[in-house]
Amino acid sequence: MDRKMTTKEYDLYKAAILAANDSKDKEALRQILKQLIANYGLDNNDVQYLIKLFRYNV
Numbered sequence: 248m249d250r251k252m253t254t255k256e257y258d259l260y261k262a263a264i265l266a267a268n269d270s271k272d273k274e275a276l277r278q279i280l281k282q283l284i285a286n287y288g289l290d291n292n293d294v295q296y297l298i299k300l301f302r303y304n305v
Contacts, residue, residue, distance in 0.1 A: 250286065252293045260297055268302040277305040 252260075260279065267275035280301075283294045 252287055257293055264300045273303050273305050
């Protein structure tokens with residue numbers, strides 16, 4: 248069963264995604280995506296929203 252994301256975790260992931268977008272670091276985005284799916288699953292609403300923030304396809 249996938250666990251629920253805390254507000255702190257959400258904020259950390261969002262900041263990391265925005266930083267990776269700014270630096271055009273697609274590898275960092277790939278790693279973030281892998282972590283999100285492994286920890287929370289794709290059916291998590293927070294994960295779905297965070298993935299929409301990705302500026303680049305990974």
